[in-house]
Structures are given as structure tokens and as C-alpha cells.
């Protein structure tokens with residue numbers, strides 16, 4: 001007769017395994033990743049302790065209603081993000097370092113049609129145009145905002161263009177402060193425009209990172225970590241939980257720092273056409289300490305901020321890859 005894993009046994013296994021696994025060094029397996037999250041707190045893993053208050057192609061209601069956000073706004077969940085390190089999401093060349101957003105903007109080219117953009121950095125940057133950077137290399141720190149428009153945060157975009165005529169080239173479709181020939185671009189796209197931001201070349205940053213982090217699907221030896229912003233339990237599903245027919249098979253207690261081996265990822269399209277945080281789709285297949293396998297939701301829609309239609313604009317990370325934030 002096959003071994004039957006009861007929920008009680010699963011939970012006990014998680015508890016026992018977590019105690020052992022927490023003692024492992026945080027960054028032991030970071031070398032295998034090709035892409036990672038763009039910010040991190042000292043001594044923590046990249047992405048832990050952050051809340052994406054305004055996700056990709058969501059409405060930023062209190063800052064700029066009527067517009068889709070062209071990127072992600074990364075805030076620290078506790079305290080102020082000013083001074084927090086900002087790191088290259090992947091290897092590439094710094095093709096822009098300047099502007100006043102407020103704060104500096106850095107743009108890194110990873111491939112002919114893949115750029116990452118980091119806005120609201122402190123004026124003292126750690127890189128200059130022409131520098132070749134590695135994934136995780138320090139670019140600068142988050143600017144301490146004093147203009148009263150928003151708390152300190154990182155504006156982070158992934159996109160296919162440096163400049164493109166309709167967005168920030170010779171024929172901008174809409175008027176923004178950063179207009180003609182301005183590489184950073186507007187950061188927003190009108191809701192009443194006929195095109196979704198993805199049709200203009202912007203991409204869902206979290207989807208890009210999670211789709212490209214493990215080239216060829218080589219996840220062996222990579223762990224994921226429960227973040228400090230996770231709370232309660234997460235269902236463990238037999239299939240990614242939004243698949244038809246998926247069923248929960250256990251509960252995983254969300255204790256910050258617990259580590260689980262990563263077996264597979266299921267990530268939504270880079271050029272997704274959703275218009276709320278509900279369109280985020282990042283699932284990790286993990287293995288529990290006593291061997292049971294299943295899927296957990298890594299990027300979870302949050303009602304911390306919502307669009308004018310009432311749908312979630314924020315995203316929190318319950319599980320993040322075990323990649324240590326370098327010391328700024």
C-alpha cells in the first residue's frame with residue numbers, strides 16, 4: 001500500500017525540516033541565476049521585505065489615476081526605502097545613467113531587445129554609461145524623496161526598447177515631462193490609449209525575471225525562501241492553483257526564512273495583457289522536507305493599493321529565490 005501523507009504529517013515534516021534548513025547560508029546557490037529581483041535589504045535575500053505597491057499595467061490611483069503603470073514601484077514593507085541598494089536584474093551594459101526623475105535613472109541593456117530601467121536612484125550612482133555589469137551588481141541606492149509626491153521607492157521597468165518613436169522618440173504619442181528623445185520615458189501609459197503597455201514594448205518585470213532566472217530550466221540546487229512579508233499558511237497545490245482542476249493538497253506554514261528546494265516554475269507571459277495585479281502569475285513547485293511536492297503561489301495580488309475599478313494594484317512575494325542581497 002502506498003504511503004499516505006496526512007496533512008498532520010506534512011506539517012510536522014515542514015517544521016522539522018525548516019529548523020535544519022534555516023542554518024544554511026543565505027546566498028549559497030546564487031551563482032546559478034541569470035536574473036534576479038532589483039533590490040534587497042542588507043543580510044536578506046533579494047526581494048524580501050518589499051511590496052510592489054503599484055505593479056505592472058496596474059492603475060496607480062493615488063499618484064496618477066487614469067494611467068497604467070509601465071513598471072513596478074518597489075517599496076520596503078517596513079520603514080523607508082531610502083538608501084536601499086538597487087542591483088542589476090541581469091548581466092548587461094549600462095546604456096544610460098542620468099536624468100532627474102526625481103533622482104537618477106539607470107538603464108541596462110541585457111540583449112538587443114531587452115532593457116531594464118531603474119528610476120528614483122540617489123544622485124551618487126555606482127555605475128556610469130558604458131560599464132558592463134553582472135547580475136546583482138550594485139547600480140546605486142534608492143533616493144530619499146523630499147518632494148512630497150511619494151515615499152521613497154524604486155521605479156523598475158523591463159522593456160524591449162531604449163527609445164521608441166511612439167513612447168520616447170521622435171513622435172511621442174502622449175505628452176509627458178520626459179518627452180522627446182528622453183530614454184527613461186514616461187513610466188505610464190494612458191488607460192484610454194488603444195494599446196496596452198505591452199504592445200508598446202514594456203514587459204511585466206517580475207515575469208521577465210522569473211522566466212529568465214533559470215536558463216534551460218536548470219533549477220537543481222536552487223532554493224526558495226519564505227519572505228518576511230508572508231503571513232499565515234499557503235496552500236500547496238497539485239497543479240498551479242489557477243489551473244482548471246487544481247486542488248490543494250496541504251498547507252505550508254509561512255515562516256520567514258524557511259527554505260524549500262525549487263523543482264519548477266510556472267510564470268505568466270512577459271508581454272501579458274492583464275490590467276491588475278491579478279494578472280501576475282508566478283508559481284513555484286517545491287518539495288517539502290519529507291518529500292511531498294506541490295505548487296505554491298510566489299507573487300500574490302494584494303489590495304494594499306487598488307485601481308479605480310477596485311482590482312488589486314499591489315503584489316507581495318510570499319516566496320523569493322534564495323539569492324543574497326549584496327552589501328551596498
Ligand SMILES: [Zn+2]
Pocket residue numbers: 069071072073154155156187
Ligand atoms: Zn513607478
